[in-house]
Amino acid sequence: MSKLATMRDAIAELVRDGDTVAIEGFTHLICFAAGHEIIRQRRRDLTLARMTPDVVYDQMIGAGVARKLIFSWLGNPGVGHLHSVRRRVERHDPGPLELEEYSHFGMVCRYAAGAANLPFFPIRSYYESDIPSVNPNIVPMRSPYDGTEVYVVPPLRPDVTIVHAQRATEDGDTQIWGLLGCQKEAAFAAERVIVVCEEVVPEEVVRRDPNRTVIPGIVVDAVVQEPFGCHPSYAQGYYDRDNAFYLEWENVSKDPETLDSWLKEWVYDLGSHAEYVEKMGAERWEELRPGERLSGQVNYGDYS
Amino acid sequence: MSSNADGYTKNEMMISASARTLAGERVCFVGVGLPNIVCNLAQRTVAPQLQLVYEAGVFGARPARLPLSIGDPTLVSGSTAVTSMFELFAFYLQAGLVDAAFLGGAQIDRFGNLNTTVIGDYAQPKVRLPGSGGACEIAIHARKVLVIMRQAPRSFVEKLHFRTSPGHSGDPEHDRARGWFGSGPTSVVTDLGTYGFDEDTGEMTLLTLHPGVTLQQVRENMGWDPKVSPGLGETPPPSEEELRILREELDPGGVYIS
DSSP states (O other): OOOBOOHHHHHHHHOOTTOEEEEOOSSBSOOHHHHHHHHHTTOOSEEEEOSSOOHHHHHHHHTTOEEEEEESOOSBTTTBOOHHHHHHHHHOSSSOOEEEEOOHHHHHHHHHHHHTTOSOEEESOOTTOSHHHHOTTOEEEEOTTTOOEEEEEOOOOOSEEEEEEEEEOTTOOEEOOSOOTTHHHHHHHOSEEEEEEEEEOOHHHHHHOGGGEEEOGGGOOEEEEOTTTTTTSBBTTTBOOOHHHHHHHHHHHHSHHHHHHHHIIIIITOSSHHHHHHHHOHHHHHHTOOOOOOOOOOOOOOOO | OOOOTTSOOHHHHHHHHHHHTTTTOOEEEEOSSHHHHHHHHHHHTTOTTOEEEETTTEESOOOSSOOSSTTOGGGTTTOSEEOOHHHIIIIIIITTOOOEEEEOOSEEOTTOOEEOSEESOSSSOSEEOOOOTTHHHHHHHOSEEEEEOOOOTTTBOSSOSOOSBOOOOSOHHHHHHTOOSOOSOSEEEOSSEEEEEOTTTOOEEEEEEOTTOOHHHHHHTSSSOOEEEEEEEEOOOOOHHHHHIIIIIIOTTOTTTO
């Protein structure tokens, strides 16, 4: 059954006010196109979950979609700060933002517990750290077997997880290569899943290389084809990370008025990500195109 | 490039001194920014067998360019293994496969505890910093934690505003009983000198001053009176080979070494 949808319809049907939404992807495959559509549709009171709230969440929080953030590292990687988030946290401007923070491994294990239907996940982190003192969800516990002290974290089950992939079938069988982040865990943990992809491919393409499938269609609700949907993040083998954009974001995000005019020009005044791609210009996409480095092939064997 | 009279920059001194602390190490967890260039220099000098591990889920990276972010696509192409982040943290880090790791922070105290969370009060901080990321677990599981930080009174502090990542406790018996693979940083390299940690007290101890730096300058740039090694020496300056690799191979644009 085809689950193909436009981004507008997928977000309209599957992301609701007040939802917990996870747009995952560690540096790689961060679906900015979905973030922009959520802004355009003016969702409110979202709890945004992400290991590394990056520029996409700075844009969304700057646009006023969120009331809470669940995370493990908050910043513009390699550049500096997320100023919309900082204004909300440090000056409550234009209102406070609730924070719930973990370490990276704690966040990954929250998704893993959600995906595996476990009541909690034990890890050997947080010893002698102040993090548990500001997050009562991180609880010490003794092993019933050898008495070792561990900390446990609760499952995270987003209402909606959005992942971007290089390719998927129209049923939602999804293949990713390059950095895998925690997309598999976040997708299996969620109530609803939107897969956004660079290319929609025939089922035969997936069946020829099943080891590359990260998420099966059975947990996917909608498939959206959105080329360049990660920009300024990247899709391995398709387009490079736009580091210049991340560097420039520092100046955009620092001043609320500059941020508002950026959002107007690049999000509200555009009807879709296709318009964003066109506005960015062919030259930019050409600059971001990587060279070719093909994998070898393996023999899965024919057993007919 | 603002070189001093000896023909190298403060950053080149700090990076070279830090790379030497990786001599003989096998598996190193790399952070973004300075640690990245330090590890790549070490791989080309004192630790040719070094496997670079990135928390994004890469083991055995061979980056063809210096990445701006910790998840750059160049880390993937040509690496030994790409893993999910669960596997990286669970099977590689938590299970004790990481020999050395770099950490830094906005604040460090005399026992090597680190703050990357907030300046000021947690509920409404003066500055909201990035938070732990992987630092809290790296501090616990890496067998050697190496710190690289520029020194200033506001960053080398008597009391942290928040302890994100644990260092030494000040009680070595307690530290030994923790049962962690690591248990506190083993070295700190700054733009002024290099430090180790005293075996009996776990306290940061000045081991060498970089050429041209005085003890007075060190004292002016930290929030406590530092313990000084009786054998206080001078850090060997960057060698010609180290400078050549940094300038020609690793950072021709001068992003980190200037």
